[in-house]
Amino acid sequence: VERARRGLAPAWQDxxxxxxxxxxxxxxxxxxxxIPAAPIxxxxxxxxxxxxxxxxxxxxxxxxxxxxxRGGWEHEDDSVGAFDARGAAxxxxxxxxxxxxxxxxxxxxxxxxxxxxxELGFIIASTLMFVCVARAFGSAQPxxxxxxxxxxxxxxxxxxxQILGFRIGAGYDAQITGPAVALIDxxxxxxxxxxxxxxxxxxPDLVRALAVGGISAGxxxxxxxxxxxGRR
Amino acid sequence: xxxxxxxxxGFAVALQPQNLAWAFAGVTLGTAIGVLPGLxxxxxxxxxxxxxxxxxxxxxxxxxxxxxxxxxxGGSTTSILLNTPGESATIVxxxxxxxxxxxxxxxxxxxxxxxxxxxxxxxxxxxxTLLTVPVVEFALRFGPADYFALMVLCFVTVSAVxxxxxxxxLTCLAFGLFLGMxxxxxxxxxxxxxxxVLELLDxxxxxxxxxxxxxxxxTLYLAAHKRPPEGDVLTIxxxxxxxxxxxxxxxxxxxxxxxxxxxxxxxxxxxAEIPTFLSYWMEKRLSKKPEEFGTxxxxxxxxxxxxxxxASAAGxxxxxxxxxxxxxxxxxxxxxxxxxxxxxPGPQLMMQQPQVVWGxxxxxxxxxxxxLVLNLPLIGLWVKIxxxxxxxxxxxxxxxxxxxxxxxxxxxxxxxxxxxxxxxxFLLRKFDFPTAPVIIGMILGPMAEQNFRQALxxxxxxxxxxxxxxxxxxxxxxxxxxxxxxxxxxxWRRNREPAPARG
Numbered sequence: 001v002e003r004a005r006r007g008l009a010p011a012w013q014d015x016x017x018x019x020x021x022x023x024x025x026x027x028x029x030x031x032x033x034x035i036p037a038a039p040i041x042x043x044x045x046x047x048x049x050x051x052x053x054x055x056x057x058x059x060x061x062x063x064x065x066x067x068x069x070r071g072g073w074e075h076e077d078d079s080v081g082a083f084d085a086r087g088a089a090x091x092x093x094x095x096x097x098x099x100x101x102x103x104x105x106x107x108x109x110x111x112x113x114x115x116x117x118x119e120l121g122f123i124i125a126s127t128l129m130f131v132c133v134a135r136a137f138g139s140a141q142p143x144x145x146x147x148x149x150x151x152x153x154x155x156x157x158x159x160x161x162q163i164l165g166f167r168i169g170a171g172y173d174a175q176i177t178g179p180a181v182a183l184i185d186x187x188x189x190x191x192x193x194x195x196x197x198x199x200x201x202x203x204p205d206l207v208r209a210l211a212v213g214g215i216s217a218g219x220x221x222x223x224x225x226x227x228x229x230g231r232r
Numbered sequence: 233x234x235x236x237x238x239x240x241x242g243f244a245v246a247l248q249p250q251n252l253a254w255a256f257a258g259v260t261l262g263t264a265i266g267v268l269p270g271l272x273x274x275x276x277x278x279x280x281x282x283x284x285x286x287x288x289x290x291x292x293x294x295x296x297x298x299x300x301x302x303x304x305x306g307g308s309t310t311s312i313l314l315n316t317p318g319e320s321a322t323i324v325x326x327x328x329x330x331x332x333x334x335x336x337x338x339x340x341x342x343x344x345x346x347x348x349x350x351x352x353x354x355x356x357x358x359x360x361t362l363l364t365v366p367v368v369e370f371a372l373r374f375g376p377a378d379y380f381a382l383m384v385l386c387f388v389t390v391s392a393v394x395x396x397x398x399x400x401x402l403t404c405l406a407f408g409l410f411l412g413m414x415x416x417x418x419x420x421x422x423x424x425x426x427x428x429v430l431e432l433l434d435x436x437x438x439x440x441x442x443x444x445x446x447x448x449x450x451t452l453y454l455a456a457h458k459r460p461p462e463g464d465v466l467t468i469x470x471x472x473x474x475x476x477x478x479x480x481x482x483x484x485x486x487x488x489x490x491x492x493x494x495x496x497x498x499x500x501x502x503x504a505e506i507p508t509f510l511s512y513w514m515e516k517r518l519s520k521k522p523e524e525f526g527t528x529x530x531x532x533x534x535x536x537x538x539x540x541x542x543a544s545a546a547g548x549x550x551x552x553x554x555x556x557x558x559x560x561x562x563x564x565x566x567x568x569x570x571x572x573x574x575x576x577p578g579p580q581l582m583m584q585q586p587q588v589v590w591g592x593x594x595x596x597x598x599x600x601x602x603x604l605v606l607n608l609p610l611i612g613l614w615v616k617i618x619x620x621x622x623x624x625x626x627x628x629x630x631x632x633x634x635x636x637x638x639x640x641x642x643x644x645x646x647x648x649x650x651x652x653x654x655x656x657x658f659l660l661r662k663f664d665f666p667t668a669p670v671i672i673g674m675i676l677g678p679m680a681e682q683n684f685r686q687a688l689x690x691x692x693x694x695x696x697x698x699x700x701x702x703x704x705x706x707x708x709x710x711x712x713x714x715x716x717x718x719x720x721x722x723x724w725r726r727n728r729e730p731a732p733a734r735g
Contacts, residue, residue, distance in 0.1 A: 013663075014663065017659070017663050021403060024407075024410075028410060028425065031424070031425045031426075031427065032424075032425075035417075035422050035423070035424050036422055038419075038420035038422060040420060042419055042420055042685070042689075043685065043688045043689040043692070043693050044684065044685040044688050044689070044693075045420070046417040046419070046420045046422040046424060047424075048685075049413070049681045049684065049685075050413060050424060050425070053406055053409045053410050053413065056402070056406045056409075057403075057406045057407070057410065060399060060402055060403040060406060061403075063399050064399060064400075064403065067399070073397065073400070073664070074664070075662070075663060075664040082457070082458050083456060083457065083458075084455070084456055084457055084458045085456075087455040087456050087457070087458075088452070088455060088456035090455070091451065091452055091455040091456070092452075094630070095448070095630075095651050095654070098630075098634060098647075099644075099647055099648065099651060102634075102638060102644070102647065103638075103644030103647055103648075106644040107644060122635070122638075122639075126631045126634060126635070129627070129630060129631065129634070130627035130628070130630070130631060131627075133451070133455070133623070133626050133627040133630055134623035134624060134626075134627045135623070136455040136623075136626075137454070137455060137622050137623035137626055137627075138622075138623060139621070139623035139624075145623065145624070145627065148624055148627075149627055149631070152627075152628050152631050152632075153631055156631055156632060156635040156639075157635065160282070160635055160639040164282065164283075164285060164286055164639075
């Protein structure tokens with residue numbers, strides 16, 4: 001059992017955490033009650049082990065609550081700096097923007113939210129998230145952040161969509177990457193043909209991966225150069 | 233000598249040119265991502281996993297092997313130069329290594345860590361080679377009840393014995409068990425804990441949960457706390473070639489660290505923290521220059537713990553490959569990666585597809601050698617990666633966490649789960665709960681349940697099967713003992729010397 005370490009006054013945050021675990025246990029119990037009986041014979045039905053977990057969660061929630069009332073437990077957190085609401089808010093905003101802008105249409109449909117959320121696609125959404133995250137960590141250069149974020153999001157999208165073949169495009173993704181796709185297709189075809197003439201067979205995926213790497217490296221170099229010029 | 237034949241076949245697989253290329257890609261990427269402050273091996277593997285989706289299984293496993301060892305190397309570089317250990321097992325390396333770097337001996341610290349990792353990795357991999365077959369042969373005698381008891385033992389040690397607090401560790405384990413049960417019950421086809429959400433019928437992905445807990449949670453936590461500005465990345469002023477004295481002071485700690493790390497890592501209890509701290513304590517006792525510990529930095533204090541850390545990383549693979557039992561968060565993520573290829577580690581895999589396991593083991597040897605050749609000469613590159621400004625680093629981590637989650641499934645629900653797990657990770661970190669038991673409970677829970685139900689089916693519902701079978705009974709007794717022993721010890725001590733009355 002956790003022992004009181006901060007004296008005898010209840011630690012309300014720790015108590016709240018314990019109550020939260022108890023609440024989780026009751027939600028779980030409600031869900032276990034929804035499990036229908038097994039249609040086929042089973043020595044151990046589908047709800048036996050879930051009940052064990054519910055009992056475990058409830059017992060631990062109780063122990064944590066009692067421990068909280070008796071003064072709580074020691075947090076490594078105590079040695080870290082004070083809570084920074086500004087940082088937390090920027091980061092939360094970044095995650096929310098990303099979620100809404102990528103999956104807005106789906107969320108609207110599911111929850112019937114009557115908002116008109118534009119689906120801007122992965123690249124724009126992730127760039128905005130990047131700017132917010134950088135801001136949360138104290139960056140004061142939103143333009144640089146947007147540029148770096150764009151290149152990263154572009155590269156990530158490209159890698160997934162064009163090389164690994166997961167079609168994640170939505171919104172404006174196709175428009176943004178259109179010229180690059182054409183360029184890479186051209187490069188890949190050229191390289192394969194050139195290699196073929198010498199008698200080499202290149203894996204098309206490898207050529208594309210190299211092309212994507214080259215394009216993002218080029219963009220990063222441009223950003224770095226622009227940053228250096230800007231500082232002069 | 234059967235083992236040598238298998239290993240030979242493994243090398244035949246691993247030495248094929250394209251597999252060598254995969255091993256090379258794995259160690260390089262693993263080091264590059266592992267160097268990033270705050271990214272431990274578990275998260276590195278989880279973030280790089282999508283890369284392997286288009287690759288055939290054998291090559292993918294070789295890639296994982298490289299990433300695993302590479303991430304370990306990268307982590308030690310960060311601890312030495314920046315003093316922000318990516319995971320608890322490298323705290324000790326940071327302790328002495330960072331002090332050495334501050335007193336101008338960064339090169340020697342990096343070199344002894346790299347060579348020590350190589351020595352320990354090789355010793356550990358040899359141990360893995362020798363131990364896997366006997367463990368598998370023993371495990372073939374296990375019935376479902378025995379497996380269940382083994383898993384209970386693993387749960388208990390990972391959550392209740394190794395951490396700071398049994399209650400908090402078990403809370404996280406219970407949460408992991410709950411997450412693991414979400415979805416369709418394999419045996420009866422009933423939906424459990426799905427809250428009426430269609431996507432939850434397939435369950436919650438271990439990788440999404442891990443990336444959410446480790447990457448999103450950690451980022452949230454760091455953003456939400458004002459911290460003193462981080463120290464600069466220390467520059468390397470001395471040579472990365474160790475002096476004669478450095479060698480003389482390093483080789484014994486390497487071997488001692490390996491000897492401590494591997495066996496502890498290979499036990500179903502697992503964990504790299506105990507062996508690294510044990511090795512540190514040992515080296516401090518044995519050192520001829522104990523005054524350097526905690527002041528200018530002692531090379532033994534880097535060599536020993538770093539070797540122990542890497543040897544235990546190899547040791548963790550013994551229960552993972554031979555029994556299918558993950559005893560660390562990293563092993564749990566590797567196991568779920570294997571499962572995505574329909575490869576289920578355990579005795580059956582060794583019997584049916586030995587080439588997969590031995591190809592993996594052989595590439596551990598190769599990857600380890602590659603790292604020795606790569607790591608020190610490329611140190612300039614790793615330092616550049618270390619200098620990425622924090623705002624850009626965490627922005628980038630979140631972009632890749634998002635694309636890795638959403639990109640594979642295209643399911644908005646996965647994105648919601650990712651960020652929700654991030655919030656959970658934030659709370660766990662804030663209230664000082666360990667995260668590894670969540671992941672281990674999540675992946676091991678369903679297996680434990682399956683064995684539990686099979687055992688009871690075999691015994692016609694007789695619960696005594698878990699204590700009357702010799703193997704199961706022993707393991708269960710051990711688990712109970714591990715939970716009760718510390719409590720009894722406290723009680724005994726309290727009775728012997730009555731606590732002073734509170735004033």
